[in-house]
Amino acid sequence: MEECQYSQNSTLFEGAGLRCPAVWDLLLCWPPTPAGEMAYLPCPPIKGIDRTKFAERKCLEDGIWESPPGEIAVTASSLINGSFLDRQGWTNYNNCFLPEIRDLLDKLDSGSAEGKMMVAYITRVLELTGLSISLIAVAISLFIFYHFRSLQNHRTRIHRNLFAAIGIQVIVRLTLYMDQSITNTVDNHPRAADSQPHYGIHTTAILCESFYIILEYARTTMFVWMFIEGLYLHNLITVMVFRPDTYHKWYLVLGWGIPVILTTIWAAFTATQQQTSVCWWGYNLTRSYWFLEGPRVTIILVNFLYLLNIIRVLVTKLRNSPCSEAEQLRKSVKAAVVLLPLLGITNALVMVQAPLDRSTLEFAFWSFTSHFLTSFQGFFVALIYCFLNGEVRTTLRKKFCNYVTDRRMTTAFLGSRNVSAYQSTQLEPERDDHQQEKHPRQLLRALRDNREITSAKMSVTYTTQV
Numbered sequence: 001m002e003e004c005q006y007s008q009n010s011t012l013f014e015g016a017g018l019r020c021p022a023v024w025d026l027l028l029c030w031p032p033t034p035a036g037e038m039a040y041l042p043c044p045p046i047k048g049i050d051r052t053k054f055a056e057r058k059c060l061e062d063g064i065w066e067s068p069p070g071e072i073a074v075t076a077s078s079l080i081n082g083s084f085l086d087r088q089g090w091t092n093y094n095n096c097f098l099p100e101i102r103d104l105l106d107k108l109d110s111g112s113a114e115g116k117m118m119v120a121y122i123t124r125v126l127e128l129t130g131l132s133i134s135l136i137a138v139a140i141s142l143f144i145f146y147h148f149r150s151l152q153n154h155r156t157r158i159h160r161n162l163f164a165a166i167g168i169q170v171i172v173r174l175t176l177y178m179d180q181s182i183t184n185t186v187d188n189h190p191r192a193a194d195s196q197p198h199y200g201i202h203t204t205a206i207l208c209e210s211f212y213i214i215l216e217y218a219r220t221t222m223f224v225w226m227f228i229e230g231l232y233l234h235n236l237i238t239v240m241v242f243r244p245d246t247y248h249k250w251y252l253v254l255g256w257g258i259p260v261i262l263t264t265i266w267a268a269f270t271a272t273q274q275q276t277s278v279c280w281w282g283y284n285l286t287r288s289y290w291f292l293e294g295p296r297v298t299i300i301l302v303n304f305l306y307l308l309n310i311i312r313v314l315v316t317k318l319r320n321s322p323c324s325e326a327e328q329l330r331k332s333v334k335a336a337v338v339l340l341p342l343l344g345i346t347n348a349l350v351m352v353q354a355p356l357d358r359s360t361l362e363f364a365f366w367s368f369t370s371h372f373l374t375s376f377q378g379f380f381v382a383l384i385y386c387f388l389n390g391e392v393r394t395t396l397r398k399k400f401c402n403y404v405t406d407r408r409m410t411t412a413f414l415g416s417r418n419v420s421a422y423q424s425t426q427l428e429p430e431r432d433d434h435q436q437e438k439h440p441r442q443l444l445r446a447l448r449d450n451r452e453i454t455s456a457k458m459s460v461t462y463t464t465q466v
Helices: 002-011 076-081 099-108 113-147 154-188 207-238 244-273 287-319 325-343 345-349 360-375 377-387 390-427 433-465
Strands: 038-042 054-058
Touching: 113 154, 113 360, 113 377, 154 207, 154 244, 154 377, 207 244, 207 287, 207 325, 244 287, 287 325, 287 345, 325 345, 325 377, 345 360, 360 377, 377 390
Parallel strands: none
Antiparallel strands: 038 054
């Protein structure tokens, strides 16, 4: 901006003929341009911009930069007496936007654009809250499943892989969002930037693309493990001869290997198509994104069929039981609601194209609902399949009871030993130094042996009662 101002002061009245002054439009520095001519500059390297295109400005016949469409042109008197911003005119950046971004802008070109931007801002806050809660819940669930050996079976192995994929996705997404919040002010308001260049993930080549590749890989892995959850549950209910332990290695190869192939194909195509955009901005709007989105939609459809068949089998079994019709309906609905987040069917709403051309209320309903379900998905899955799981709760209750009982008996034993030791010092003659030195060690050894025996007896008694 300082260079533009210096250039304006030195060239405004120099040279033959009338010309428009040099202008800084907050993104580019436009040189003095003869009246009646067009000025062209390469598009700035920011997100959603094709850097191979050119932005343009028109200098009017009276030496005034063209004003934005629909506004009154600046007069010559305002040029002389007005401020610098009054003379800066309007820059046409329409040719700079990528086709996908231009389509979005066309849909937002209405009086409700400001309201929709506010909805998008609130949605981002909702996402950050949901992702943070989901990350905490998933981390606790993974600790529980890995720490207790009694919970390490084939079903929880599948849960662990699903939780790990969700956790990776949440961590990458939170990292990208925090980086955006830091660099967004600099990107959108260059006047707020200091003299030092700001570096972040979204402004660093290769690093930014790598983060999005990891994000899409984690998302695809999450969907594949949701498919494995549906396959396992469906076979377990409908196929009685199913032996799940024999397929665990194949599940690992399928769950973590197939996403590598899909993500590699997508990244290769995207790298060739998005060379003109910073950090592959708007890649989810391109056709190549269907290399990932297509398998995900297929998984949701297959899991939906699994859900229908599971509910069908459940209803058939409930009809043969003495339960009432209301109880049968309640159990069926409960099973469907519980399986929705596990099978990833709630993600179908996000895959629907955003209704940007609709009213602000419709857009807000879609945005809040879809992003609430996806951002809190990790929390719901952890809540239903870990925190509310009967087996997990029994294990945690047993661990807590053993800990409390062990502490009480240790305290009581230490108290009784201290009383006995005090009485013995009053009645017995003094021991020699060698015996007094051994006494604490014998006491600790006896205490340790007694605690081990007590814990073993209590474990056997509790297991017998259960």
